[in-house]
Amino acid sequence: MEIDPELLEPSLRYKLLIGSVVPRPIAFVSSLSPQGVANLAPFSYFNAVGHIPLALMFSVSLKPDGSEKDTLRNVRPPSEGGTGEYVINLAIESYAHQVAECAEPLPYGESEFDYVNLSPAPSKVVKPPRVAESPVAFECRTLQIVPVGQFHVVIGQVVHLFVRDDVLGDRNRIDSDKLGAIGRMAGYEYCRTGDRFEIPNGFPKPAES
Numbered sequence: 001m002e003i004d005p006e007l008l009e010p011s012l013r014y015k016l017l018i019g020s021v022v023p024r025p026i027a028f029v030s031s032l033s034p035q036g037v038a039n040l041a042p043f044s045y046f047n048a049v050g051h052i053p054l055a056l057m058f059s060v061s062l063k064p065d066g067s068e069k070d071t072l073r074n075v076r077p078p079s080e081g082g083t084g085e086y087v088i089n090l091a092i093e094s095y096a097h098q099v100a101e102c103a104e105p106l107p108y109g110e111s112e113f114d115y116v117n118l119s120p121a122p123s124k125v126v127k128p129p130r131v132a133e134s135p136v137a138f139e140c141r142t143l144q145i146v147p148v149g150q151f152h153v154v155i156g157q158v159v160h161l162f163v164r165d166d167v168l169g170d171r172n173r174i175d176s177d178k179l180g181a182i183g184r185m186a187g188y189e190y191c192r193t194g195d196r197f198e199i200p201n202g203f204p205k206p207a208e209s
């Protein structure tokens, strides 16, 4: 089947995209409104940008009524009405249900922290709290927000990193089993990261004769 995406209904494009780009890591973003209300929401259009500097991106759609989601409003720089800061927490199996719960839209000014069984912990450098239960938290400052049609790609620089001692293993490697990260598939499906295998880089060595 050959498909011109422009001829598809957006809902079908979405289905093909989220069913094929799998698994997607999930940014569990805590942010703060200029009035000081904490917000928490999951985003699976999420990935690393690079490590010089350490930077991450996530992409936010508009709400069905065309207005901006609370996270996008908050992460905008102060000159655009936000605070320009946020924390990317991980989505992990032990609080997977709370991650999904935080996708529920709340009126601007109400905090997901008041509804889910997760605790805010003070961040070290930025004002928005991190999620205390998250084994890793990236404190970010917004570098750039790139509009792409009805989406906004938020690129942030990590200005501080929290890593819980027990997930840091041998030679500073993160222990994936202790981390317990989950990924997003399509619809209501998620996956675990416990089933892994190794492949060395490079072409196979020629067989010795």
Ligand SMILES: Cc1cc2nc3c(=O)[nH]c(=O)nc-3n(C[C@H](O)[C@H](O)[C@H](O)COP(=O)(O)O)c2cc1C
Binding pocket: 026, 039, 040, 041, 042, 043, 044, 045, 046, 059, 060, 061, 062, 068, 069, 070, 071, 072, 099, 100, 102, 103, 104, 105, 106, 184
């Ligand atoms: C696992 C998961 C991943 C999601 N990924 C995205 C995403 O990448 N972009 C987006 O705009 N919304 C995404 N959503 C929906 C938002 O979380 C939802 O719209 C939320 O209410 C936004 O919250 P806010 O208005 O407090 O920012 C996702 C939801 C779930 C459950």
